[in-house]
Amino acid sequence: MTIRKDNHDLTKERILNEAEALFAQKGFGAVSVREITCAANCNLAAVNYHFRNKGNLYIEVFRVRWVPRAMRLQKHFRRSLAAQGPPSPTTVAQALAEAFLKGPLSDEERQRHFQLMTRELGQPTEAFEIVADEVMRPFFEELASMLRPAMPKGLRSEQVLLNILSIFSMVLYFNFARVAISRITGREYDAAFKNRLVKHIVEFSLKGLGGLEKEGLR
Amino acid sequence: MTIRKDNHDLTKERILNEAEALFAQKGFGAVSVREITCAANCNLAAVNYHFRNKGNLYIEVFRVRWVPRAMRLQKHFRRSLAAQGPPSPTTVAQALAEAFLKGPLSDEERQRHFQLMTRELGQPTEAFEIVADEVMRPFFEELASMLRPAMPKGLRSEQVLLNILSIFSMVLYFNFARVAISRITGREYDAAFKNRLVKHIVEFSLKGLGGLEKEGLR
DNA sequence: GTCTATAGCAGGATAGAC
DNA sequence: GTCTATCCTGCTATAGAC
Incomplete structure (x- = not known):
């Protein structure tokens, strides 16, 4: 069995992980999207592509993690x-x-x-x-x-x-x-x-x- | 006995009060200086005049209040x-x-x-x-x-x-x-x-x- | 799906008139 | 002490190339 979807959605997962860690550590208002995407080693725009906006990313952290x-x-x-x-x-x-x-x-x-x-x-x-x-x-x-x-x-x-x-x-x-x-x-x-x-x-x-x-x- | 220092320092007191309430409610990172000065009914620059900067205002809230x-x-x-x-x-x-x-x-x-x-x-x-x-x-x-x-x-x-x-x-x-x-x-x-x-x-x-x-x- | 570039705005802080 | 005006940085979000 080969590995499916190479790095598809891996970015999304990494964003969720780093976002959760940072939101927990500092709170929603004190974390910037730049900080998250930088920690997740991806592009700034990735958050908006995968989660629409910062607020929705926060909600998804709760739902999915x-x-x-x-x-x-x-x-x-x-x-x-x-x-x-x-x-x-x-x-x-x-x-x-x-x-x-x-x-x-x-x-x-x-x-x-x-x-x-x-x-x-x-x-x-x-x-x-x-x-x-x-x-x-x-x-x-x-x-x-x-x-x-x-x-x-x-x-x-x-x-x-x-x-x-x-x-x-x-x-x-x-x-x-x-x-x-x-x-x-x-x-x-x-x-x-x-x-x-x-x-x-x-x-x-x-x-x-x-x-x-x-x-x-x- | 008459009232000393008319409204001298009253601004400072109002800022401390409103800053404390807002910092407590939302946390340091989620409160803006504009929000504080607006609530304290004073000018934006008053925070910098009386407290040097936002971070120092936060410290003063703890020290003084x-x-x-x-x-x-x-x-x-x-x-x-x-x-x-x-x-x-x-x-x-x-x-x-x-x-x-x-x-x-x-x-x-x-x-x-x-x-x-x-x-x-x-x-x-x-x-x-x-x-x-x-x-x-x-x-x-x-x-x-x-x-x-x-x-x-x-x-x-x-x-x-x-x-x-x-x-x-x-x-x-x-x-x-x-x-x-x-x-x-x-x-x-x-x-x-x-x-x-x-x-x-x-x-x-x-x-x-x-x-x-x-x-x-x- | 990921990138660059940028619009558009809000943030903290300061200079200088009053 | 208080104001206005402004600088500059950093933010979110989007458009559009790849």
């Missing part, structure tokens, strides 16, 4: 959760923290993923619709339905959502604010520190969720 | 902590969450404050040196020294720092990602929801810190 990666993360979460029997707050927190901090992503990919997400959370654009509708809302629903059976029926689902958001905020931040956290803790983001963070978030989340079963009736 | 506000927050924290007797993990978490979520700041001021901070955490610039050196590091030291007596001597101070960072991540996020959180929870950021969030963060943090006393020796 970000969402599929989020799906991989969810799949990983479901697998490691299923391996632990019926879901409880404990196993859910464990599987969540592990999927998002160790998971199937490379270090760089993970940081990129959460940086893009954090930008949309802080300053939602059109891409936030994709993030919210295709990833966050369905996933939160799924988590809530997993946790609900373990909880007293008086417990409002809002309480569950807030707990989930709290775990997310930690995961997001320990991935998003790496540079700052390194400077403040004085530790590099190496394997040892990453494992330390995973352990910490799992423990903190477990304890945070811990009282959940007893809180339904006030 | 952000740091003093952070100091007000710390003062509030110390006062409400002192009112509860000797500090323990419980009282510290309580006072922290309250200072950062209810505290002395207006809603708008609080969001602005944490948005600026979050931007620097995710993508540190020169201003991060100010944030870290003048505010974060000293404050974290203070918190650690408050918590240390209550903990077994085997406990590494890193553990304490991670706990503090975790609480911060929640506070930061629930202030930073308001728009997104509103859309996902379906709730406006009104007084009721704010109180709900305060209650949740205090409880989650308390539980998260809860096991702290028992973890020193492994």
